[in-house]
Amino acid sequence: MFDFLSKKFTTIFSKLKNNKITQKDITALLEQVQDALLEADVPFQLVQEFCNQLQSDLIGQKIHEALKPQEQLVKIVNERIQSFLSAQQTTIDFTRGIMMVMGLQGAGKTTTLAKVANRLKKPTKKILLASVDYYRPAAIEQLRQLAESISVDFYKANQNDPVSAAKEILQEYQKNKYDFLLLDTAGRLHIDNQLLQELQTIDLALQPQYKVLVLDSMTGQESLNVAKAFNQAIGFDGAILTKMDSDTRGGAAFSFCYAMKRPIFFVGTGEKIDDFEQFYADRMTSRILGMGDLVSLAEKADEKIGKVEQEKSMKSFMSGKFSLEDFANQMNMVNKLGSMSKLMKYIPGIGSLNISPDMIQKGQEQMRGFKAIISSMTPKERAWPSILCKSRKKRVARGAGVAVSEVNLLLDRFEQSKQYAKLLKRMGRF
Ligand SMILES: Nc1nc2c(ncn2[C@@H]2O[C@H](COP(=O)(O)OP(=O)(O)OP(=O)(O)O)[C@@H](O)[C@H]2O)c(=O)[nH]1
Ligand SMILES: [Mg+2]
Secondary structure, three states: OOHHHHHHHHHHHHHOOOOOOOHHHHHHHHHHHHHHHHHOOOOHHHHHHHHHHHHHHHHOOOOOOOOOHHHHHHHHHHHHHHHHHOOOOOOOOOOOEEEEEEOOOOOOHHHHHHHHHHHHOOOOOOEEEEEOOOOOOOHHHHHHHHHHHOOOEEEOOOOOOHHHHHHHHHHHHHHOOOOEEEEEOOOOOOOOHHHHHHHHHHHHHHOOOEEEEEEEHHHOOHHHHHHHHHHHHOOOOEEEEEOOOOOOOOHHHHHHHHHHOOOEEEEEOOOOOOOEEEOOHHHHHHHHOOOOOHHHHHHHHHHHOOHHHHHHHHHHHHHOOOOHHHHHHHHHHHHHHOOHHHHHHHOOOOOOOOOOHHHHHHHHHHHHHHHHHHHOOOHHHHHOHHHOOHHHHHHHHHHHOOOHHHHHHHHHHHHHHHHHHHHHHHOOOO
């Protein structure tokens, strides 16, 4: 997710020097940011607007004593992106009621509805899943199977025209006193009037509390036109962006938040039921800027790793006393959590430049190598890596069966991670 922009921004920031910032630096930074966003498929007009705002932030910047000039720029870009992404970002409480999803064909509506049902599932809540998609032959069966796989009730209407079926489903929902009705609708290849009219009629008949647009993030710029058409015809409360795990460049998320002034509730990050995350503008910004997302990592870890272990790791990370031992523990946490490709972007310093997705295999080997290196150090060396002189490095490398350059690489990575921690702390992110 946002790998493309994350790499771009990491490169941009790595070029910044720590001297006094000149007008030339600002112009160069703006140009690079503009290029990155255009390449990420953000519409030109939005990029212009963003860069104008960023320019006035950069020119009118207040000098923070605690920040170095380079960090100052990162902070400003960070704040601007975050406010761009959080335009009208409100969390909605899905307490009870009817939710209708809509969107183009193949956007991920049916899968997403099952993911939402799985999220809302509680022993005290009665959920009903139903579909009015009579266009694709297997559409209703697809939802039935998904409902079965997550043990949520499913109702198939006897009527087989979408509007009458919707009314029948509504009766079933009311009669059985369900807390939620999650309604799937048909998609079309392109926006057409018939689809929109049908949705309008269903909307009138059911008056759903929540209307959610499901958008394929791979659609890029076009997704904004789709959003506008649905908004005009039916209106919606917010969106769920799917396929953020694909090699989407993130333009859709960026454009949607800003242009539609509606929240993104969730993002889909894969085909499985659990590949679903709540959208937080601040955490997404961190990921876009290549700074990782430790808060989400910690949350993901909740189920799999003891809280104590996590808190210890987080505390030491932010305390400035972050040792190589902690670094190794952090890598262990990631390993326990599973797929490297999905998780490495959460870790500051590791998720950025040096490991590209096609190097995942190599990255995993590198992590194993790093752990071997750390375990062949003495406790003292782990606590104070600066004592690692040439001969100590040689000994450690020999113990781990690697070249000295690997030891240096680990120390560089570790240093980078520490710098990020300091930066995040100074920026008040923790
Ligand atoms: N990688 C990935 N695939 C997804 C995600 N969400 C949905 N898909 C896949 O996208 C394809 C289409 O998903 P559906 O849920 O059937 O889409 P739909 O909008 O209901 O499609 P129609 O009913 O034909 O309009 C399926 O193969 C899903 O597994 C996601 O977040 N990531
Ligand atoms: Mg469907």
